[in-house]
Amino acid sequence: MALSNVLETPLSGFNFDNAARNAALEGLYDGGQTPKPMKTGTTIAGVVFKDGVVLGADTRATSGEVVADKMCSKIHYIAPNIYCCGAGTAADTEKTTELLSSNLTIFSQTSGRNPRLVMAVNILQDMLYRYHGQIGASLILGGVDCTGNHLYTVGPYGSVNKMPYLAMGSGDLAALGILEDRYQQDMELDTAKELVRVAIHAGIMNDLASGNNIDICVITREGVDYIRPYQESEYKDSRNMKYRYRPGTTPVLTEKVVPLKLEVVQESVQQMETV
Amino acid sequence: MEKHCTNSQVKGVSTGTTILAATFNGGVVICSDSRASIGGEYVSSKTINKVIQVHDRIFCCMAGSLADAQAVIKAAKYNLSFHSVQMENPPLVIAAASVLKELCYHNKDELQAGFITAGWDKKKGPQVYVVSLGGMLVPQLVTIGGSGSTYIYGYVDAKYKPNMSREECLQFATNALALAMGRDNVSGGVAHLVVVTETGVEHVVVPGNKLPKFHDE
Numbered sequence: 001m002a003l004s005n006v007l008e009t010p011l012s013g014f015n016f017d018n019a020a021r022n023a024a025l026e027g028l029y030d031g032g033q034t035p036k037p038m039k040t041g042t043t044i045a046g047v048v049f050k051d052g053v054v055l056g057a058d059t060r061a062t063s064g065e066v067v068a069d070k071m072c073s074k075i076h077y078i079a080p081n082i083y084c085c086g087a088g089t090a091a092d093t094e095k096t097t098e099l100l101s102s103n104l105t106i107f108s109q110t111s112g113r114n115p116r117l118v119m120a121v122n123i124l125q126d127m128l129y130r131y132h133g134q135i136g137a138s139l140i141l142g143g144v145d146c147t148g149n150h151l152y153t154v155g156p157y158g159s160v161n162k163m164p165y166l167a168m169g170s171g172d173l174a175a176l177g178i179l180e181d182r183y184q185q186d187m188e189l190d191t192a193k194e195l196v197r198v199a200i201h202a203g204i205m206n207d208l209a210s211g212n213n214i215d216i217c218v219i220t221r222e223g224v225d226y227i228r229p230y231q232e233s234e235y236k237d238s239r240n241m242k243y244r245y246r247p248g249t250t251p252v253l254t255e256k257v258v259p260l261k262l263e264v265v266q267e268s269v270q271q272m273e274t275v
Numbered sequence: 276m277e278k279h280c281t282n283s284q285v286k287g288v289s290t291g292t293t294i295l296a297a298t299f300n301g302g303v304v305i306c307s308d309s310r311a312s313i314g315g316e317y318v319s320s321k322t323i324n325k326v327i328q329v330h331d332r333i334f335c336c337m338a339g340s341l342a343d344a345q346a347v348i349k350a351a352k353y354n355l356s357f358h359s360v361q362m363e364n365p366p367l368v369i370a371a372a373s374v375l376k377e378l379c380y381h382n383k384d385e386l387q388a389g390f391i392t393a394g395w396d397k398k399k400g401p402q403v404y405v406v407s408l409g410g411m412l413v414p415q416l417v418t419i420g421g422s423g424s425t426y427i428y429g430y431v432d433a434k435y436k437p438n439m440s441r442e443e444c445l446q447f448a449t450n451a452l453a454l455a456m457g458r459d460n461v462s463g464g465v466a467h468l469v470v471v472t473e474t475g476v477e478h479v480v481v482p483g484n485k486l487p488k489f490h491d492e
Contacts, residue, residue, distance in 0.1 A: 014350075129343075132385065133286055133342075155342065156287065157286060157287030157288065157342035158345070158346060159341035161311070161323060
């Protein structure tokens with residue numbers, strides 16, 4: 001994205017063109033089934049503690065009833081001091097957070113200022129709102145900036161909420177139960193990490209679409225500790241057989257070689273102007 | 276999260292709310308509950324802020340879709356701030372209300388948000404304006420909005436008197452909110468009350484269990 005897009009003031013008023021275009025695109029399928037996007041069917045959670053923020057996520061990505069990815073990374077990098085957990089449609093969360101990260105980096109370099117969490121939240125809110133819910137991304141942003149430790153959630157329709165503890169995704173209710181019960185203000189690092197781990201674990205145990213391992217990301221003034229995986233699943237399977245095939249497993253019956261004749265049609269040399 | 280959505284007309288998070296604003300002698304009281312819900316069955320936030328300051332002495336309460344309301348208020352804040360810089364003067368309360376109205380009216384097909392704008396300005400003193408869903412703008416002495424308001428029309432009509440004192444008006448507003456939150460399932464949490472006068476702004480928060488009780492036992 002060019003610099004001008006990031007810093008230029010958008011036209012006032014709302015622009016819902018993309019929502020109309022998306023609805024028209026859906027019409028192309030003529031009432032048939034649009035392809036099912038891969039959803040993360042997730043449990044993500046975040047907690048503010050004394051020295052920073054702890055984010056946590058499971059690592060299962062589902063496509064319908066199949067686990068498409070057992071070690072999916074749901075905690076996305078936004079800035080050195082800001083990370084974002086994403087629930088919803090996997091592609092949407094991935095691309096939205098990538099877009100946010102690039103824009104924030106461009107801004108940071110041109111203005112000479114470190115990015116703040118509120119700016120990331122505002123950019124996300126504007127973008128998701130413009131798409132009127134068509135981008136299926138429920139995000140939890142956490143980070144530490146000069147104004148303190150913050151945790152925000154942005155919904156797919158563009159609603160924003162700021163809380164000291166949050167959970168999103170299909171396993172959110174299970175995780176929220178744990179967080180509501182055990183959250184306290186100004187926790188120590190180890191207490192906070194354990195709380196998030198237990199919350200994600202509750203989501204994994206009680207939600208079919210969440211599972212496998214638990215990733216944790218700790219953000220403080222000193223830096224970021226991305227622990228992947230923080231806890232591995234107790235139910236790891238082991239491969240009984242190797243699936244590689246030796247060369248020669250499939251016999252070659254015939255072989256035909258046709259050389260591709262290419263001839264030079266035109267050759268031109270252009271001098272480059274150098275200083 | 277998708278499983279929480281039922282046939283509710285608002286897609287995504289809705290404020291399903293109770294909001295109120297009333298003028299008294301020398302100022303206005305603007306207040307709301309703090310619950311955000313999805314599909315009328317899941318409380319997605321117990322502490323959402325629905326009374327937003329759009330300028331030094333002007334506040335807006337939001338009702339309807341949370342995403343739509345937050346977006347409109349954001350645009351209004353920006354517009355008002357710019358307007359205020361151009362005029363080299365604080366904006367009038369009606370200017371704030373008009374900015375909201377323009378957005379609501381011209382995007383009525385896509386938006387589902389209603390507002391109460393209230394505040395104090397030098398020209399007309401304390402004022403309250405209602406901007407409804409379709410973009411109607413109407414000045415009122417006292418007004419209520421949101422899903423919980425249906426339960427307190429009678430109370431407000433009976434108990435409101437123009438030119439009350441500040442304490443009387445605060446008590447009236449607290450009572451009204453408590454009654455509505457007590458009957459409406461999508462209103463609840465804490466009561467946020469803001470008192471705006473010429474001299475300043477005061478924010479009062481009353482936690483749910485400290486609200487006045489009406490035959491609750």
